[in-house]
Amino acid sequence: MRPETESELAEIVAGLREPVRVEGGGTRGVSGRDQVLSSAGLTGVTLYEPGALTLVARAGTPVAEIEAALEAEGQQLAFEPMDHRRLLGLSGTPTIGGVVAANISGPRRIQAGACRDFLLGVRFVDGQGQIIKNGGRVMKNVTGYDLVKLMAGSWGTLGVLSEVSLKVLPKPEASATLAVAVADATGAIRILSAALRSPFEITGAAYDPQEQRALLRIEGFADSVSYRVGRLQELLAEFGGADQIEGSADLWTAIRDTAVFHDLPGDVWRISVKPGDAPEIAARIEADQSLFDWGGGLIWALVPSGTDLRARLGGFSGHATLVRSNDETFARLGRFQPEQAGITALTKGIRQKFDPRGMFNPGLMG
Structure with a gap:
């Protein structure tokens, strides 16, 4: 239809x-x-x-x-x-x-x-x-x-x-990306958090464990971007310094679209957490490949097919969404994090008001 x-x-x-x-x-x-x-x-x-x-x-x-x-x-x-x-x-x-x-x-x-x-x-x-x-x-x-x-x-x-x-x-007139070499998630979150707490208006803050680097994007008017890049490099000197990457638009598209997982088999999960909790959560995940975005508040993880990542994580402040898997795993685990009883009752009440006959996407969100 x-x-x-x-x-x-x-x-x-x-x-x-x-x-x-x-x-x-x-x-x-x-x-x-x-x-x-x-x-x-x-x-x-x-x-x-x-x-x-x-x-x-x-x-x-x-x-x-x-x-x-x-x-x-x-x-x-x-x-x-x-x-x-x-x-x-x-x-x-x-x-x-x-x-x-x-x-x-x-x-x-x-x-x-x-x-x-x-x-x-x-x-x-x-x-x-x-x-x-x-x-x-x-x-x-x-x-x-x-x-x-x-x-x-x-x-x-x-x-x-x-x-x-x-x-x-x-659209911003100019864009610049800084990369900081870092060996682990704990160090990366410290770098990303320091940049995000600064007044330099970071518009992208990611960590690529495979490349072992934290990435920071600044956008705006050309003179402003140039000034803020210089100041941010001064701020990040204590972490070993930051190098500017030329022509980084494709890099942020790859981060946006999780290109690191595109040709790899396995299930892909999207875990939303408090940035400060990201290193501990990442250790629990034990991912084959991972990618951190939103200053550590979003973790993308590749794990073997059929893995119950929510069971592996246990209780945590956040939610885990199954993004890519097979039909059997989706049926067994569900796409979205199970809701607490009170939230479930509220959700059902809202759906009953908008779709009393249950016509739209039954079972998708509880």
């Missing part, structure tokens, strides 16, 4: 008799036996006001199309959404609705915020086929319930997005 208008989408949902798997471009790895309801036919940028830093697009609009429109005006999606295709071995076309539904955010999240922080408004169809609009086209629109934030990261379990409104930002 691939509606091409919002009204057609609403009509299809109202007539559903069996659950469906809601899908955008089919690039995020959600599979199942249910029939697919795709938003990929709802395409097109319906409003773009560069002066107001505002863009409105239908949910099935390819991310590449939006990025091209923004590039022409010297602007960008500040939250730097990850492209999962190589990691998951999938084809398809990433859509803006899929990005919003999964709250996909890349390395710049530590400074700019997540996708949900740039979401101004949404239009979606709920489980009874009703068209619902919430939010607006300006950041100060605060009337009514904040369904905008609720839809971001709901993975299509509350409704099918038909249109999203986003705040965009100017």
